[in-house]
Amino acid sequence: MSGCGKYSDWLTEAGVGGLAPHHERELLAHAAECDACREAYRHARELGEIVDRGVESLVSGEPSPHFAARLRARIAEEPTSSWRTWLGLYSGVSASRRLFSFQGAVAAVGILVVLLTLGFHWLPPNHPVGPTVAGKQNEKAPDSPRAPNPGAPIVESVQPVSRLHHGARLLASRSQPEVLVPPGQLDAVVQFAEAIRSGRVDTKQLLAAQQEAEKPLEIEPIEIAPLAPPESDVALAPATNDGRP
């Protein structure tokens, strides 16, 4: 077993498959002539297999068949997750949470209305209005800019951004609407935008519903037929005239 010292150092590496190919060839060539090294090599390889099988046995197995059911039961006990409930509209949301979401939405709309209203009243009398609507606005009500035409849409009657509270910008135009996203609801707004874009929400139907609500009441004029003079007056009139000198 002369010159075996070098190869014994390689045996562990060879056992776990880490020996360089040219070293492995050299080791095998030596093992072919050396019984002790051949046996040691075989032992090393088998030890490597034992390690692999041993570790594999530690991580083999499946969770019990009830795993998923148990997990679902635990999930059901969880407070509703945020991703299940944007605005609390999905089924399975607790009533209190839905109410909370509804209240939040109402509050957000209320704040928006207040901001828009304040925006109206803060406009200076001679403040320039938007380029497209300014002319019409001034022509219609030059003396009362604080009292916009009630029939005109809000978005078209107020333009300046800097005058509004905390950067609350009014809508620039109907073709490019702006929305105020309350804190924490950006996901919901983006989802809504994507729903519109992907066609999951019928925008025509949505707009039609909105326009229907905004449509001014149409009151048909009452046609009043002119009163016909009573027959007795007609009969008397000529007589009176005739009696005059």
Place this chain on the structure above:
Amino acid sequence: MTGVWLNGTEMDALAASLPRGAVTSGESLEREFERRLADCPTLAYRVALGVLRNSTEAEDVAQDAMLRAYRNFHRLRDRERFRAWLVRTAWRLSLDRIRAAGRRERRELAAVRENPEPGVEGIAATREIERHIAAALDALPEKLRIVMLLAAIEGYNTREVAKVLDLPEGTVKSRVHLARKHLAEALRSAGISVAHRGISSAGE
């Protein structure tokens, strides 16, 4: 009011900038989570089992990991990211458990009770090998141990492990090799060698 103003164009741009499928409804998320529930618990369970070596505790850890995944699922939509997160969470939870007082002794006792092997004559020696391997694994540095355990999970090759752990494949290979070498040396120094090969095979 500290909201964010977005006009239509900005919203479109924001939605377009998000990864495809990043914005969907809660129902869609539920469906996706159900799909994860179909294929990921086994991974979490096996990782936990590799550390705890007790099926009951491993299942508890896998449950906890999946529950945490559920809570954070809106951030874990990507499948690979989900699996990586799950593996790390299961790993950490398992270590936390094992560090708790008294866990180690209970685990060792349970290991003896579990998985009765066919063939009475091989049981004792097989258990001896498993105990030695388990002890050698425990002695490995964490970064070698997790790589070794994941690589031993069925269906996980070097590339998969690299993805899950967000490591270069070369790093995974070298760590697996180093871990195997440590384990082999530990077994050899413990006197486990070819004499046990037949016994080890008996458990297959």
